Amino acid sequence: MSVLSIRIKDNKRKLLKIISALEEKTVSGLIEIWIDDYIEKNRKKYAKELAENGLIGLMKVSEPSFSEWENDEDEIYNEL
Numbered sequence: 001m002s003v004l005s006i007r008i009k010d011n012k013r014k015l016l017k018i019i020s021a022l023e024e025k026t027v028s029g030l031i032e033i034w035i036d037d038y039i040e041k042n043r044k045k046y047a048k049e050l051a052e053n054g055l056i057g058l059m060k061v062s063e064p065s066f067s068e069w070e071n072d073e074d075e076i077y078n079e080l
Contacts, residue, residue, distance in 0.1 A: 016030065
């Protein structure tokens with residue numbers, strides 16, 4: 001699994017910690033859930049935009065760069 005660093009304001013970081021404690025999840029776990037929900041909610045929108053702009057072909061060219069992401073955990077993203 002890869003690591004992604006993001007910068008957020010301290011007050012939001014504190015809120016994330018509080019929410020994760022209340023939900024009995026890690027901050028990473030919460031963010032994964034939110035990302036999955038966002039992707040599912042916007043799947044059709046992005047598919048249309050990618051097709052209209054010809055970006056699907058461009059993404060195929062860069063596909064080998066992301067070969068390390070080919071694993072069971074990331075199967076949800078294969079349909080994008």
